[in-house]
Amino acid sequence: MRGFAILLGFSFIGVVIHDTLHVPLPGNVIGLLLFLGCLFAKIIKLEWVEESANLLTRHLLLFFIPYVVGAAALVPLLGNDWVSIAVGLIGSTFAVLWVTGKVALKMQPKEKEGSQ
Amino acid sequence: MNFLQDPLFGLTITIGAYAIAKGLNRKLPWLHPILSSSAIVLIVLALLRAPIANYQVDVELLTSLLGPATVALGVPIYKHRQLIRERLAAISVSVLAGSITGIVSAGLLVYVTKGSHEVLLSILPKSVSSPIGIEISKLVGGTPELSVMFSVVTGVIGGVWGPAFLYRLGMRDPVSFGLAMGSAAHGFGTARSLQESETAGSFSALAMGLTGIVTSLLFIPIYIALG
Numbered sequence: 001m002r003g004f005a006i007l008l009g010f011s012f013i014g015v016v017i018h019d020t021l022h023v024p025l026p027g028n029v030i031g032l033l034l035f036l037g038c039l040f041a042k043i044i045k046l047e048w049v050e051e052s053a054n055l056l057t058r059h060l061l062l063f064f065i066p067y068v069v070g071a072a073a074l075v076p077l078l079g080n081d082w083v084s085i086a087v088g089l090i091g092s093t094f095a096v097l098w099v100t101g102k103v104a105l106k107m108q109p110k111e112k113e114g115s116q
Numbered sequence: 117m118n119f120l121q122d123p124l125f126g127l128t129i130t131i132g133a134y135a136i137a138k139g140l141n142r143k144l145p146w147l148h149p150i151l152s153s154s155a156i157v158l159i160v161l162a163l164l165r166a167p168i169a170n171y172q173v174d175v176e177l178l179t180s181l182l183g184p185a186t187v188a189l190g191v192p193i194y195k196h197r198q199l200i201r202e203r204l205a206a207i208s209v210s211v212l213a214g215s216i217t218g219i220v221s222a223g224l225l226v227y228v229t230k231g232s233h234e235v236l237l238s239i240l241p242k243s244v245s246s247p248i249g250i251e252i253s254k255l256v257g258g259t260p261e262l263s264v265m266f267s268v269v270t271g272v273i274g275g276v277w278g279p280a281f282l283y284r285l286g287m288r289d290p291v292s293f294g295l296a297m298g299s300a301a302h303g304f305g306t307a308r309s310l311q312e313s314e315t316a317g318s319f320s321a322l323a324m325g326l327t328g329i330v331t332s333l334l335f336i337p338i339y340i341a342l343g
Contacts, residue, residue: 003126004184007184007185007187007188008183008184010184010185010187011183011184011186011187012183013181013279014187019149021183024251024332025248025328025329025332026247026248026251026328027183027247028182028183028186028187028247029186029247029248029325029328029329030324031183031184031186031187032186032187032189032190032325033325034132035187035190036190036193036194039190039191039194040194040197046185046191046194046299049188049191050191052188053188053189053191054183054188054191054227056184056185056188057185057188057189057191057192057307057310058310059134059185060185060303060306060307060310061134061149061150061153061304061307062130062131062134062178063178063179063181063182063185064132064150064182064268064271064303064304064307065130065150065153065154065157065175065178066130066171066175066178066179067179067246067264067268068150068154068268068272069157069158069168069172070155070168070169070172070264070265070267070268071163072154072158072270073158073168073262073267074261074262077134079236081231081232083229084225084226084229084230084231084232084235085226085235085239085266085327087225087226087229088222088225088226088229088231088235088239088242089239089242089266089269089270089273090223090273091221091222091225092217092218092221092222092239092242092243092270093243093270093273093274093278093300093301094281094300095217095218095221095271095280096214096217096218096221096243096274096296096299096300097274097281097282097296097297097301098281098285098296099210099214099217099301100210100211100213100214100217100292100295100296100300100323101210101223101282101285101292101293101295101296101317102163102208102285102287103206103209103210103213103214104203104206104207104289104291104292104295104296105289105292107203107205107206107209108203108206108289108291108292109202109203109209
């Protein structure tokens with residue numbers, strides 16, 4: 001439970017910072033940055049949090065189900081714009097996958113290829 | 117039906133649907149668990165005529181846990197710090213290119229297909245996770261509810277069909293794979309990448325966080341241009 005408490009604590013601190021200092025990033029991303037900072041500074045030991053973190057990240061998809069259900073409920077309300085939305089979302093998602101992946105692959109150090 | 121009022125109802129069907137979806141995925145690998153689990157929840161809610169608004173209150177525990185689950189992504193990132201340091205140039209350039217592509221391509225596609233102005237403004241931050249998308253949407257005058265939906269649907273598209281697309285393009289390197297998935301499909305892409313390998317997952321988590329930051333920064337000039 002120590003791991004869970006630490007992860008919850010960082011997530012909560014992130015929300016507090018977001019609300020009080022109006023940092024233009026969501027609380028969970030601020031919490032992630034602070035948590036990484038503490039891991040690098042060795043204030044938090046990896047073994048304290050590893051087990052809890054693995055449990056949460058292994059089931060990351062579970063936490064998205066409520067969002068997908070909420071999004072599906074809105075689909076009938078889109079009206080005439082749905083074609084434009086579908087083209088925009090599908091086209092743009094594949095464009096980002098392609099551009100990011102290609103650029104990353106191009107910039108990959110050549111000598112490392114064998115070790116992957 | 118009083119039992120529908122109990123928060124345990126929403127939690128049970130969600131975690132139950134997730135468990136069933138995971139099992140189904142082993143037999144039918146093409147059926148992504150996020151699609152089957154959400155479909156099961158929607159069907160159960162429809163059959164019992166349970167309002168979605170009540171369901172969303174029931175599962176607030178799960179949506180709150182997304183916070184610590186995001187923080188937990190620091191663990192795979194930290195474990196791969198050596199590889200991240202080696203690939204720092206590739207990470208920053210590819211994420212910047214991906215972030216710009218996300219905003220520009222979404223805006224252009226909606227513009228050429230004659231979507232409404234509201235849709236155009238709301239779709240711009242679709243590549244970032246919904247909490248960031250909401251803030252950006254408010255900033256440029258979009259509709260935050262639409263932006264949340266666009267960001268979720270983007271996550272589903274990238275998370276479900278992204279890997280097949282990347283493999284077809286020959287991107288088997290876990291670093292490029294993870295960066296592409298995280299930058300295109302935020303948390304959904306990261307969840308999917310983690311199933312692929314811990315390396316892909318950690319680069320996806322990193323790309324997701326960086327895309328959020330870069331996209332927020334890119335919107336400052338857009339905001340100023342919109343006056």
